[in-house]
Amino acid sequence: MTLLDTSADTGRGLLTGDRYRAELDDGRELYLDGKRVSDPAGHPAFRPAVDALADLLDLQHDPGHRDLLTYRDPGSGQRLARAYQPPRTLEELRLQRRSAEFWHAASFGQHGRSPAFMASIAVGVHDFRNRLERARPGFGANAHAWYRHCATNDLVLSHALGDPQIDRSADPVDDPDLALRVLAETDEGIVVRGAKQLTTLAPLAHEVLVYLSASFTQRRGEQFVVWFALPLNTRGLVTLCREPLGTESWGHAHALGARYDEQDAMLFFDDVLVPWNRVFLLRDADLARTGLARINAWSAYIGHVRYRERLRTLLATATLVAESIGVDGFRSIQEDLGRLASYTELTEILLDAAEARATVTDGGLLAPGDTAAGRVWSAEVAEGAVDVLRRIGASGLLMQPTENDLAHPRLRPLLDRYMRGRGIDAERKSRLLRLAWELTGDAFGQRQHLYELVHRGDLARNRINLFKRYDQSDVRRRLEEFIATPHPPTPLPPPPLAAAARPATGTDDAQEDRS
Numbered sequence: 001m002t003l004l005d006t007s008a009d010t011g012r013g014l015l016t017g018d019r020y021r022a023e024l025d026d027g028r029e030l031y032l033d034g035k036r037v038s039d040p041a042g043h044p045a046f047r048p049a050v051d052a053l054a055d056l057l058d059l060q061h062d063p064g065h066r067d068l069l070t071y072r073d074p075g076s077g078q079r080l081a082r083a084y085q086p087p088r089t090l091e092e093l094r095l096q097r098r099s100a101e102f103w104h105a106a107s108f109g110q111h112g113r114s115p116a117f118m119a120s121i122a123v124g125v126h127d128f129r130n131r132l133e134r135a136r137p138g139f140g141a142n143a144h145a146w147y148r149h150c151a152t153n154d155l156v157l158s159h160a161l162g163d164p165q166i167d168r169s170a171d172p173v174d175d176p177d178l179a180l181r182v183l184a185e186t187d188e189g190i191v192v193r194g195a196k197q198l199t200t201l202a203p204l205a206h207e208v209l210v211y212l213s214a215s216f217t218q219r220r221g222e223q224f225v226v227w228f229a230l231p232l233n234t235r236g237l238v239t240l241c242r243e244p245l246g247t248e249s250w251g252h253a254h255a256l257g258a259r260y261d262e263q264d265a266m267l268f269f270d271d272v273l274v275p276w277n278r279v280f281l282l283r284d285a286d287l288a289r290t291g292l293a294r295i296n297a298w299s300a301y302i303g304h305v306r307y308r309e310r311l312r313t314l315l316a317t318a319t320l321v322a323e324s325i326g327v328d329g330f331r332s333i334q335e336d337l338g339r340l341a342s343y344t345e346l347t348e349i350l351l352d353a354a355e356a357r358a359t360v361t362d363g364g365l366l367a368p369g370d371t372a373a374g375r376v377w378s379a380e381v382a383e384g385a386v387d388v389l390r391r392i393g394a395s396g397l398l399m400q401p402t403e404n405d406l407a408h409p410r411l412r413p414l415l416d417r418y419m420r421g422r423g424i425d426a427e428r429k430s431r432l433l434r435l436a437w438e439l440t441g442d443a444f445g446q447r448q449h450l451y452e453l454v455h456r457g458d459l460a461r462n463r464i465n466l467f468k469r470y471d472q473s474d475v476r477r478r479l480e481e482f483i484a485t486p487h488p489p490t491p492l493p494p495p496p497l498a499a500a501a502r503p504a505t506g507t508d509d510a511q512e513d514r515s
Contacts (some may be wrong), residue, residue: 009074011152016061017054017262022449023206024050028233033239040203045244048258053115053156056106069099076152083119084151086126087366089300093358096120096298097351101512109310110260112303112451113201120151121209123281124295130262131278131294135287143280143430146229150207153419158205158232160196160267161213171411173221180210181223182282189275190282192226192315195268200451202239202265207231211281211295213301213457225288227281228274238268241504245444250432252402257444264447279298294361299366300375301354303456307378308347310448311385315340318389324421324429325396326473336388343381350374372466375456382452390440397437 025110030037032045042044058068060081082099085092103116111117126147135142150157162180163172163354172179175233179226180194202208211227232239242264245255281288290327319337322328357369390397401419405411406427421429439445 007063010078011149011154012080013078013152013154013381014060014070015057015154015156017051017058019056020054024204026231026233028239029237030232030239030241032203032244037203039240045241047247048204049261049263049335050105052259053204057154059106065102066401068095068102071095073151078404079121080151081115081154083116083155084123084147084303086123087370088364089366090355090358093368094367097301097305097355101309102406104306104309105253107257107260107309108313109306109308110256110448111262112304112306112448112455113158113262115154115156116210117256117299117302117306118159118201118205119150120298121159121295122147122157123298123365125209125469126369127297127361128291128294130363131287131291136282137282138276139280139282142277146280147279153206154205156201156204157209158198158199158202159205159209159211160202162197164195164197164266168421171220172224179224180226182226183219183223183271186273189273190226190272190279191227192269193271195266197266199239199267200264200455202232202267203241203263205232208267209250212292218393222283222285225281225283225285226279227277227291230274230278231274234272236272240266240268241312242503243443245442245447253431254438254442254444256436257442258363261444261447290472294367297361297367300371301351304347304351304354304371304374307452308344308351310452311340311344311347314342314385314389314439317432317439318392320432321389321393321396321436324424324432326422327392331393331497334393340385340388343385347374347378350377370464372469376459376466377460379453379456379459379462382449386440386449388447389436393433393440396433397441400433401426401435402430406430462471 025039029039030040032043035044040060041050059065069082071082071085073079073080082096083103083425085096087093100116100120103114105112105113122494125143129143129370131140132143134494149155166178167175170178171264172181175195181194182190183193184191196210207229209229212225215383216493225280230237244260244263245487246259247252290500315337319328322333322337327333331473354368354371354374357370358366361367401415402413404476406415415426417429419426419430424432437445453459
């Protein structure tokens with residue numbers, strides 16, 4: 001097990017694709033379908049997704065992209081990933097956005113837990129270090145050292161927040177298995193037992209950051225409140241993968257699912273020792289609740305970058321599908337596409353607003369403005385965005401030939417004749433409609449849609465929190481003053497003269513004649 005060296009300020013530098021593949025073969029206890037996987041990069045279920053990430057990591061070394069995707073660390077002189085740069089100016093914040101736009105465009109907005117996203121959470125932990133240090137001496141230094149370790153080694157990270165779904169009506173104090181808990185504090189560190197649910201990207205990451213979602217910060221038992229980070233090959237840490245979503249063998253290429261299925265996993269902590277230099281917060285629910293928003297300020301911003309790219313992908317796919325079947329000129333279709341275009345444009349506006357409302361934190365970094373309302377809105381429109389593409393493609397999403405069908409000599413003439421589109425042959429049309437099916441209907445598409453609904457947190461709770469936080473004081477005061485003052489009804493003007501009593505004029509007669 002590799003432990004963090006808190007004295008180290010430099011690491012191995014920017015990842016390459018080959019180094020990333022090799023580092024995943026680290027002895028972690030990883031299971032898929034009842035079998036242990038020794039090397040994720042070499043396993044057929046994970047290899048395409050690992051290769052997609054590796055290709056992106058290699059672009060950091062391309063002279064044409066280096067200045068956008070990396071920066072020179074002023075302390076060490078090393079080139080580090082732009083996503084790990086702590087932004088102190090508006091220009092640096094916008095560079096972080098542009099770098100994330102590059103990453104997410106490359107994956108068509110399908111990588112929710114891209115390295116660009118998770119690195120920004122490490123930046124948030126670094127920014128919160130002073131508050132952590134004041135709460136317990138040494139924890140802030142741990143947070144800073146971990147951030148430097150991640151940045152200088154260009155680590156691919158995952159994070160784990162939610163408890164397992166055993167009985168959400170019960171309290172972990174009464175049933176300790178309901179939540180990850182601290183069993184003991186020793187000279188070496190803390191010992192934890194429990195599980196974390198839906199740890200996205202864990203099978204393909206170097207390390208996991210463990211903390212609490214908003215629903216779980218306020219615990220009756222302080223033993224359930226803890227923040228720490230560990231390598232995923234830590235002894236006693238077991239990773240269980242869900243079913244892969246891009247590896248069916250029936251001729252469908254599943255181009256998106258194979259490349260961008262990030263894998264979601266359960267993490268089981270079987271009495272795991274967390275060294276003290278890996279612990280950042282312990283037994284402090286109020287600080288955990290405050291810190292959640294702080295450390296995720298940049299990731300929420302980068303999350304909008306990713307969602308904008310997903311919306312752009314849905315819009316472009318829907319437009320291509322409409323053109324391929326000759327409905328792009330229909331008024332109702334154009335209205336649907338316009339609604340999807342408005343979602344895309346509003347996401348861009350939300351990003352601009354976050355930059356315009358950026359503030360300097362007590363940690364000295366420039367944090368984007370609050371994006372809570374934008375996160376609520378994004379979850380609210382997610383179903384409608386997918387539905388536009390689903391309704392345009394309609395039955396065509398279900399019935400498309402596979403690559404093997406296209407290659408069959410008996411079938412191909414029939415496909416060319418009856419499954420072509422307007423200005424598009426059967427081969428290209430089938431690939432386009434299968435892509436649309438991946439985005440809307442198959443297992444990968446449904447997983448991506450569910451992700452949009454749940455990854456920002458409970459929608460009802462987020463709405464309630466927005467209501468409770470929103471400052472209505474000024475307008476409430478003015479309304480209360482307004483209703484406290486009597487307002488007699490305004491007198492009505494006298495009624496007009498009756499037509500018979502009104503003097504006739506030549507002008508009026510002329511107007512009546514013309515009418």
